Structures are given as structure tokens and as C-alpha cells.
Amino acid sequence: MTLDPSTFLAIVAMAAATALTRIAGLVLIRFVAIGPQQRRALEAIPPAVLMAVIAPTALATGPAETLATLATAIAATRLPLLWAVAIGVFVVAMGRAMIGG
């Protein structure tokens, strides 16, 4: 259990930068008025961020990942979250084993 001073400094700097991003959104909405158009744009951010996070995996990694994302999305329309995720993980593991990836 050692703590290197430069590592400690780096961790604190990362933590400060991250805290800044976490607080900035609240500060932003105190100074920017939110009209109906801004509200529509803000409401689009949650699905847009999630889609952006998965898009490279879902669309540009390999057939196993694309297939598994599709299977997960279909499963999500009729099964609880954990089941849909389990199906996705199963499909990606099978897909990679069979078609490589």
C-alpha cells in the first residue's frame, strides 16, 4: 500500500476536473433561460448520449456486437432489464465464438 506523490496529485487533479463537469450543468441552467425549444433539446440529450455511447460498439465493431445489440433491443420491449442484458451478453459471447470478433 504505497502512495506516490505524483500519482496522488494526478488523482486529485482528475477528481477536480470531473467534479467541475458534474457541477457545471447546474450552474449553466441558473444563467440560461429554458424555453420550450431549449427544453426539447435538453430532453433529447439523455437518449442521444446513451445512443452515442453504444453506437461505435453497436454499429462499427463487428457482426456479433451488432446482432447482440439488436437482440437486446428486441428483448427490452418485452422482458425486464436484467433478462434483456443477459440475452445481449449471451448473444455476443456466442456470436464471437462462432463468427469471431
Place this chain on the structure above:
Amino acid sequence: MDVKRVDILDEFIGGVRAMAPLTVAVVPIGLVFGAVAASKGLSSLEATMMSALVFAGGSQFVAMDIWMHPASWGALAFSALLVNIRHVLMGASIGTRMPSFSGPAKYAAMLLLADEIWAMAELRAGQTRLTPAWYAGLAIPFYCVWVLTSLVGSLVGAFLGNPKAIGLDFAFPAVFTVLVASFWKGRETGAVLAASAAAAVLVHQFLPGVWYIAAGATAGAVATLVTGAGQEACA
């Protein structure tokens, strides 16, 4: 007072329950982070401290990617800023949906903002009133599991197999896929998702790092301006 306390406890447990699948899904990620950190020469104390203070998986993995000895704090802070810039948009979005939070409670809640916590909070706020107790139920177990699994991962690192072999690395994309489906509200959502996916894939191909997330978020928000203008023109 007793009635109120029961309400708060119920809300807290409700949050814990809603978050449970994601809290389980973060276990392998935390273990892998700890193991990667150990392989980069971080002590268990350092790896655990990073998870406890930074608490942002994406930026921690990127940090491990660019880690050197001695650590360069400027480069690491800048990369954490870029990876986590999405928090600004997420905070601006959820911040407008927290009427039952006091000012300090709002800021405290934001310090525990993470993709998964935020997504569940948005979902809750769309269905009913998001309370501080429910949010705490989301955030606290998830945070503790992240820190603890980072510690365990750094201690047993070498014994963990490759998570890719059993598809566990796909757990988070799968969770996000389910969450995207739950945000579906019709054609306008389709336009947002298409714009976001196209921008993200494109930027991911040509720019290093995590600009693709900011690009997707921006493209999705801009798409509403276009579809919104179309609606107003029709009306």
C-alpha cells in the same frame, strides 16, 4: 415523523431496487479497472483512491491508457475533463427535474453523477417525482460497489480472466440499449437517435478519445431544433 421516516426509507429502497441490475453489472467493470490499474503499477491504495475520488469509469480507463510514471497530472486532468464533458449536459438536463431537492442537496447529488445513475434518475423523473432519498438509493450502493470492486480487482488482478471471452464487456452496452429503448417516445426520438448514432460513429472513426459522445449528444439536441422547426411550420 415516523410516517415520514418510513416514506424516506421506502423511497431509498425503491432506488436501490431500481438500480440493482446496474449495480450488479458494474461489478466486473470495477474488477477489470482494479486489475488494469495494478498492471500499470498503481498500488491498491492508489487504484481505490482513484475510484473513490474520481468515480467516473470511462475517464479512469482512459487515464490507465495514457498512464506514465511519474504521472503527468495536467494531461490526466485534461483527458478527464474531455471524457466527462458529457456530465455538463446530463447535469443541465436532470437539474431542471429536481424540484424536491434543496440547493445543497442538488449539488451533493451532482457530485455522484454517473451515466447509469443519471439515466435511472431521468427515467424516474419522467414517471413520477424524483426525491433525494430515491436518488441516494441509486447512487450510494453503486458508488460503494465501484470502489470496493476496484480494490478487489487491484488485489487479485492477475487471477481475473479476460472478460471479453465470456461477453461481460458487453454488459454495459446492453444496459444502455435497454435504457435507450425506454426513452422511446415516437418519431422525434427516432430522429434524435439516428442523428446521434451517425455523428458518434463518424467522429469515433476519425477522432481519438471520447469526442464521439459529445458529438452524438450535440447532434441529438440539434435534431430536435430541426424537427421542432418542422412542427412549428406545420402548425
